[in-house]
Amino acid sequence: MSKSMVRLEPIKYHVPLARPKQGVAGKTGFWRTEKPIVDNEKCVRCYLCEIYCPVNVIRVEPETGVTIDYDYCKGCGVCSDVCPVNAIRMVPEE
Numbered sequence: 001m002s003k004s005m006v007r008l009e010p011i012k013y014h015v016p017l018a019r020p021k022q023g024v025a026g027k028t029g030f031w032r033t034e035k036p037i038v039d040n041e042k043c044v045r046c047y048l049c050e051i052y053c054p055v056n057v058i059r060v061e062p063e064t065g066v067t068i069d070y071d072y073c074k075g076c077g078v079c080s081d082v083c084p085v086n087a088i089r090m091v092p093e094e
C-alpha cells in the first residue's frame, strides 16, 4: 500500500477530569453575574470551550453540540473568549 492510501482511524480519548460537586458553598453557579449562551447552529464542535472551561462544566457532543451545567458555571467568560466562531455570548444574569 502506498503512503497516500493509508487510512487514518478516528481517535477516541478518555481524559480523567474532576467534575464540580456541591460542597459547603452549595451550587457555586450563584456567584455568576453573566451567563454564557450557546448557539449550537454556529458551533463547529471544536471542543475548545470544553477544554478551557476552568471549572469543567461544558460538554460538547458531536450530535447535539454544547451543554453547560449552570449549577456550577461561574460566568467567567473564558468559553466565549476562546470560541473561534463566536457561538457563545455572555449575557447579564437575571
Ligand code: SF4
Pocket: 036, 052, 053, 054, 055, 056, 057, 058, 068, 072, 073, 074, 075, 076, 077, 078, 079, 080
Ligand atoms: S463562563 Fe466560565 S465557568 Fe461558565 S461555562 Fe464558560 S468557561 Fe466555564
Ligand code: SF4
Pocket: 038, 042, 043, 044, 045, 046, 047, 048, 049, 050, 060, 066, 079, 082, 083, 084, 085, 086, 087, 088
Ligand atoms: S468553542 Fe465554540 S465552536 Fe468550539 S465547541 Fe465550543 S461553542 Fe462550539
